[in-house]
Amino acid sequence: MPQTEDPRSQDIAAGFNPRNGPSDPPAVAGGVGAGGDAGRTPLSNRIDRYDPPAIEARWQQRWEDDGLYHARDDDPRPKYYFLTMYPYPSGDLHTGHWYAETPPDTKARYMRMRGHNVLFPYGFDAFGLPAENAAIRNNIHPFKWTMANIDRMRQQAKRMGTMFDWSREVITCLPEYYRWNQWFFLQFYKRGLAYRQKAAVDWCPNCNTTLAREQVWGEDRHCERCGTPVIKRDLEQWFFRITNYAEELLNFDGLDWPERVKTMQTNWIGRSEGATISFKIDAASSPQAAGFNPQISESPLPLRERARVRVPGAASSDDASLTADQSEVISVFTTRPDTIYGVTFMVLAPEHPLVDSLTTPERRAEVDAYIEQARRQTEIERTAADKTKTGVFTGSYAVNPYSGDRVPVYVGDYVLATYGSGAVMGVPAHDERDFEFARKYGLSIPVVISPPDPRDPSGVGVDAEGRATPHSDQSVAAGPGGVGVEAEGRATPLSDQPEAVYIDPGIMVNSGPFDGTPSVEGKAAVIRHGEERGFARGTITYRLRDWLISRQRYWGTPIPIIYCPNDGIVPVPESDLPVLLPEDSEFVPTGESPLKRDDSFRLVKCPQCGADAERETDTMDTFVDSSWYQYRYLSHDYDQAPFDPAKRDWLPVSQYTGGIEHATMHLMYFRFFTKAMRDIGLIDFGEPAVKLNNQGIILGPDGEKMSKSRGNVVNPDDYVNSYGADTFRCYLMFIGPWSEGGPYRPDGIEGISRWLNRVWHLTLEPPVFNDTDEDATRELQRQRHATVRVVTDDLDEFRFNTMLAKLMEYTNYLGRAKEAGNVGPTAWQDAVETLLLMIAPAAPHIAEELWQRGGHAYSVHQQAWPTYDTALAQSETFTLVVQVNGKLRDRIDVPVDINEADATALAFASPRVQPHIEGLTISRVLFVPRRLVNIVVL
């Protein structure tokens, strides 16, 4: 048994004070896990006390022996694919797993009782760093470590009493699984969805690997897994082109997903509408003859490629016309084309490929030094929002294609190389960053947008009629200490220098032909103007970056690529898959993947020319594995394709559940993969899961994240051993709304335990029936129907806490009815049966036990969910609330169908109401059927 294999749980249990503790021998000895047929042995000797460990072990064995939870492909009932995020096999099934998995199990069991053929599979996300770290630390092979953990966790998971269909289990580190990761990679490569590129990428110095942008978190840009701040490194890496789907990923039509997730993904994708505008380099100032390096100007701009420029309505999406001659043109992306006449400088990111060629000889030393210091800074230092903007002049000028202004070109590290085109136009009057930059370097700050409201205190340039007035005199020269590289072109006479930026919409001023145009319309007008003349175009830019999947680690899927001196990048032929991860690689804590030093893996012949070649030694991000695992569950040993197309009618996933922390990681990749699979032709739908529900995070009793180092880990085994799985399951659901999570409070579990004990005794010790009272019997029936209604609604909506509250209320009511002994025996029997059916999803073991002991046919989990009749659920009377001026004054029991006249009459007749209305004028009387009467007095 797993609990005896785990020395830790024993240690902790020793100091634990359970009700059915070790010193308290079980009522029936030898029942626990004694044998597979224990559940089939009729219980002649009655267990009079509720003994969860004995009951639970027995039923778990029986269910497994019977294959009760195997989902059958040919079952005629409507299919319902219920998926819960599979766990990483860390070695211990902890409270978080219980919290993530037993409430969904409750819902899945409920759906099954509602008549669906429910597939509820489970598996293990088996590749990943911890296995490799354990290998380095303890000299255990990651495979052994992982498989041992899986064996252990599988046993622990079975104690949860879930209806997981273990016959479909998926383990991602097995070649039968990961060969399909490689197969997907090859399909993606064929279609340009997988590509290799050198880029400045995020590197975790602790995990010794690159990370995807999604896996870098927080203000300090730390590794999502280990918390270490990441650094940037220039590396050749493999990417999946998720940005191809940026626009489609913004569309959540038909998806029943939490708003929170949709919002997070929308923000993450970060769509911006604007324009790409080309500024020509002013030939007179450019060091063209000497400085141009054709290699640089011809090298692809990674930033531009990855910014997925799209042109709505344009005939061609090829932006070559804007950028063909990059040596002479700087492209910028702006969301404010309406401010184009306010440009007084340009800033290039230090990594921008034009920086070198634009730097004049006399500026060279300063620019090189600046770039060097920018490179030395960490990502966090560079992107700290409160950092002062810095930059250096390159010596070159660019020409504003709209105004003809000649503006200086700077290099500044506040411009990101990875967004837009890596260059910005500086509009200091209408952009806070540009304003700061201009102040610092003494650049002029001409106002080109005027606030629309003439009474606006900062409102300059709007006349009495609210129309804009020309602003030929708004530009101003440098502030004190300015180094002063002044834009040339138009006159910029002295005037008031704006004290603050104005970023809101307004009226375009000082903007040539656009003067007087509202800025909102001006955006389109400016773009149109530029498009007609070939130096601008409407552009949509996304913040989303392509998914970096290369990992410099051993324990992952080998990327099926060979590098040949003759043929370059050569994909491994599909017939050669899987590329097996070698088992005998040596683990040395050098921070490098063992694959790099494993010649028997690395050295191969080129599949095309036979020359000596090398394999890619990086492995794939483990998020690749989880991007499509739901398909593999359908046919986990199918060897012709990722999944057997004959099983398609399970798809897509009907209900998915998992932690909110995956909103912008797994859940983005998960959607991307399904869309890519659709485009490959494997499936005919574009979203992986119709409905999604997230659970919150269960915290330690101290309200902090559970962690071994904090010592606040709640070990489920302790509670399961003493209270039973049913109690622990229900308690986790009772704590509060499942989507909220929250601290685990160890004392609260007593209440659930008491409740299940009450259910036990209530069921097994029927009332002594006295004279049957018709009213009491009818009330019993009403309570039954009303409870079924509430519990059904609550389960439909994932409201496990209120479902359990209602069941407790019903149990309490039954307790009183039993005490009174005045209900009919048949009605009582129905009432108790219904109770067992309703607790079956949440507390499957005790329900099964009591169901059997009640003489019913096995299994309670194959019964239909109880139905209710709305009419029968309704009471014949209700409590009429009587208010005077909205204040409660009396409550009167009245028939449900009481009419207004009668209700009002009763209200006025009430002795409690009288004193509050006596001598006062009645101004109104309100009657709300089935609710109240409110008497309004003056």
Added chain:
RNA sequence: GCCGGGAUGGCGAAACUGGCAAACGCAGCAGACUUAAAAUCUGCCGGCCGCGAGGUCUUGUGGGUUCGAUCCCCACUCCCGGCACCA
């Protein structure tokens, strides 16, 4: 800074579409059972005033709408999450 979500008894929480605030449970108090304890059962359990009947206040703060507001609107405080020099 921007975008979400939230704030209700000693605690976790509930309250349908604007209609009895605090269901259900924990903790606490009192009682029954017991030689005693545990377990179990019963009752009480937001604040203030009152012997009581009852009155009065109360859902983060301040306003508003309404016969009536935990719920809708405005302003604010605090907490949590996401994003953040994204042009």
